[in-house]
Amino acid sequence: MKVVLEHLTKRFPSRNRKEKADVIAVNDFHFEIPDGQLVALLGPSGCGKSTTLNLICGLQKPSDGKIFFGETDVTNLPPESRGVGLVFQNYALYPHLTVEQNIMFPLGNLKGKDKLSKEEMKAKALEAAKVVQIDQLMERKPSELSGGQQQRVAIARALVKRPRVLLLDEPLSNLDARLRLQTREEIRRIQRETLITTVFVTHDQDEAMSISDMIVVMEAGVVQQIGKPQSVYDDPVNLFVAKFLGTPAINVFDGTVKGEKLIIGGDTVLDTPGVPDQEVTVGIRPEGFWVDDNGAFKCDVQAVEVMGRDVSIVSKHAGSQSDKIRSIISTEFKMNHDVAQVRFTLKPGKVHIFDKTTGERIRF
Amino acid sequence: MDNKSMKGWLYLLPAIFFLGVFMVYPLADVFIYSFEEGYNSASQTFFGIGGYNYSYVLHDPYFLQALKNTFLLVVITVPVSTLIALLISLGLTSITKLRDLYQTIFFLPYVTNTLAIGLVFMILFKKTPYSDGMVNMLLNLFGAGSVDFIDGPYWAKMTVLCIYTVWVVLPFKILILTSALLSVNQDYYNAARVDGTSKFRIFMRITLPMISPSIFYLVITGFIGAFKAYSDAVALFGTNLNAAGMNTIVGYVYDMLYGDSGGYPSYAAAAALILFVIVLTITCINMLIRRKHVYI
Numbered sequence: 001m002k003v004v005l006e007h008l009t010k011r012f013p014s015r016n017r018k019e020k021a022d023v024i025a026v027n028d029f030h031f032e033i034p035d036g037q038l039v040a041l042l043g044p045s046g047c048g049k050s051t052t053l054n055l056i057c058g059l060q061k062p063s064d065g066k067i068f069f070g071e072t073d074v075t076n077l078p079p080e081s082r083g084v085g086l087v088f089q090n091y092a093l094y095p096h097l098t099v100e101q102n103i104m105f106p107l108g109n110l111k112g113k114d115k116l117s118k119e120e121m122k123a124k125a126l127e128a129a130k131v132v133q134i135d136q137l138m139e140r141k142p143s144e145l146s147g148g149q150q151q152r153v154a155i156a157r158a159l160v161k162r163p164r165v166l167l168l169d170e171p172l173s174n175l176d177a178r179l180r181l182q183t184r185e186e187i188r189r190i191q192r193e194t195l196i197t198t199v200f201v202t203h204d205q206d207e208a209m210s211i212s213d214m215i216v217v218m219e220a221g222v223v224q225q226i227g228k229p230q231s232v233y234d235d236p237v238n239l240f241v242a243k244f245l246g247t248p249a250i251n252v253f254d255g256t257v258k259g260e261k262l263i264i265g266g267d268t269v270l271d272t273p274g275v276p277d278q279e280v281t282v283g284i285r286p287e288g289f290w291v292d293d294n295g296a297f298k299c300d301v302q303a304v305e306v307m308g309r310d311v312s313i314v315s316k317h318a319g320s321q322s323d324k325i326r327s328i329i330s331t332e333f334k335m336n337h338d339v340a341q342v343r344f345t346l347k348p349g350k351v352h353i354f355d356k357t358t359g360e361r362i363r364f
Numbered sequence: 365m366d367n368k369s370m371k372g373w374l375y376l377l378p379a380i381f382f383l384g385v386f387m388v389y390p391l392a393d394v395f396i397y398s399f400e401e402g403y404n405s406a407s408q409t410f411f412g413i414g415g416y417n418y419s420y421v422l423h424d425p426y427f428l429q430a431l432k433n434t435f436l437l438v439v440i441t442v443p444v445s446t447l448i449a450l451l452i453s454l455g456l457t458s459i460t461k462l463r464d465l466y467q468t469i470f471f472l473p474y475v476t477n478t479l480a481i482g483l484v485f486m487i488l489f490k491k492t493p494y495s496d497g498m499v500n501m502l503l504n505l506f507g508a509g510s511v512d513f514i515d516g517p518y519w520a521k522m523t524v525l526c527i528y529t530v531w532v533v534l535p536f537k538i539l540i541l542t543s544a545l546l547s548v549n550q551d552y553y554n555a556a557r558v559d560g561t562s563k564f565r566i567f568m569r570i571t572l573p574m575i576s577p578s579i580f581y582l583v584i585t586g587f588i589g590a591f592k593a594y595s596d597a598v599a600l601f602g603t604n605l606n607a608a609g610m611n612t613i614v615g616y617v618y619d620m621l622y623g624d625s626g627g628y629p630s631y632a633a634a635a636a637l638i639l640f641v642i643v644l645t646i647t648c649i650n651m652l653i654r655r656k657h658v659y660i
Contacts, residue, residue: 080560094573
């Protein structure tokens with residue numbers, strides 16, 4: 001089931017008495033989520049991603065715009081008629097019910113010809129529990145489960161009614177780091193198995209990049225960029241997206257383009273064919289550096305961190321907006337740890353330049 | 365005894381001392397009194413030790429009347445007041461406009477003096493040479509005859525006492541239940557809504573279990589409070605409750621000590637202990653029910 005969001009806007013009335021203007025949580029969100037895909041809504045807190053999720057599931061009504069599931073307009077349908085499964089950030093498992101009763105709860109709401117017998121409900125609950133591999137825990141109460149197990153129960157409860165769309169609100173944020181890795185793969189596996197169109201909200205770019213087919217980067221209610229994780233990473237449309245994706249974060253510099261060459265703090269580092277002369281903001285990915293004794297980009301080394309797989313050089317440069325530049329170098333290159341200065345040449349595909357004021361990408 | 369537990373006991377000493385003098389000693393004393401036959405508080409003498417005080421109290425028609433009154437009061441007012449409080453709290457939590465105003469109004473009886481409320485009930489129910497009271501005026505309006513609620517038949521007096529008790533205990537229950545309802549995480553309701561759960565099922569399967577600890581707390585304290593009822597009856601029917609036939613167990617204890625028929629501390633002690641045993645039994649039963657039905 002594809003999900004179409006048509007110019008979706010959500011305004012909240014201002015609570016501030018002096019400032020009467022509405023708060024725009026989601027601004028003109030226009031996107032078609034293809035059938036059977038796993039899509040991540042990614043952005044910092046307060047960017048409108050959870051509101052978007054609530055709009056899709058129907059807990060909130062959009063101020064403007066329309067939502068379609070397949071060809072059906074569901075904009076004015078209440079949540080229960082939309083056929084969505086929602087997993088809450090805190091899972092919202094009913095604490096007084098057992099795992100089995102929790103999973104069966106949605107089935108108990110079916111009426112008329114859909115009404116199921118107790119045995120059918122139990123069978124369906126077991127089936128859903130098996131998908132998330134918690135069929136051994138059916139008699140437990142939520143308080144007797146670990147965070148990861150609770151998460152699975154919540155997913156099973158959302159899946160048991162065979163929703164057309166599965167929505168996950170910050171599904172991993174309550175788990176510890178180890179469990180997070182495991183669970184995100186689990187979510188991926190479950191989504192692949194069930195082929196249910198899935199939308200999940202996260203502020204963690206690792207999470208979003210690693211398991212989604214598509215990511216939607218949002219900021220202040222406005223969609224910044226939509227695309228496959230790798231292409232958004234490689235080809236950010238603006239400084240915000242470039243900064244938001246990638247760990248370690250992209251290094252940001254003040255620079256100038258003069259005569260189709262990029263100059264950072266006095267070093268002429270790269271050719272930028274076709275870019276008119278101007279002041280720019282430059283972003284260089286940590287993996288965008290080659291150590292090169294004849295390189296144009298001269299940095300003062302502060303520390304060399306050995307990580308086994310690769311080496312991270314922390315250095316300083318006059319043009320940098322922060323006081324640290326982090327570059328990641330393959331261990332195949334034998335780095336001399338005691339040097340005071342390191343010279344780099346830059347990989348062109350890893351260097352992005354942005355308009356100084358708007359932050360829009362300047363392509364070259 | 366090591367240093368640390370010495371320190372602990374030292375800190376506890378003042379509380380233990382005062383509790384001992386004002387709680388434990390009198391309790392033990394009451395227990396002893398209740399078995400001392402013919403105790404005279406002036407001469408501090410008694411005839412012998414035995415169960416006569418209990419036998420006397422249990423055969424005293426006034427006590428039996430008080431027992432019956434108290435039981436009726438408990439059985440009627442606790443469920444009724446809890447149910448009404450739950451309905452009002454549900455109403456209060458589902459409105460946003462004027463909620464504070466209503467909450468204040470519902471809370472007023474709690475801060476109003478018992479006797480002042482008694483006066484209001486007089487105006488509502490008492491028959492005087494000038495007026496039959498507001499309730500009777502209403503009854504007359506619907507064609508029913510006047511009833512003397514204060515000095516009239518037993519059922520009328522009991523009705524007034526029950527209405528009065530429910531009215532007095534409502535605010536506290538509303539307060540507890542409203543806050544219990546508001547503290548249920550909204551996500552549970554949202555989760556249920558997304559699954560298309562009907563309002564009734566949400567209430568029965570989610571709301572009620574979630575607030576069951578509060579309801580249980582109110583039922584237990586309600587039982588205990590109703591068993592200890594006394595001032596309510598005085599506010600309505602005056603101090604001579606035996607004559608009005610509206611005495612309660614605590615009222616009986618008081619009368620045995622200080623009332624017209626007073627001066628019998630042994631009977632009072634026996635009655636008090638009977639009350640204690642009843643309350644203890646009921647509370648234990650409640651606890652057993654709680655273990656089965658209340659989710660924690």
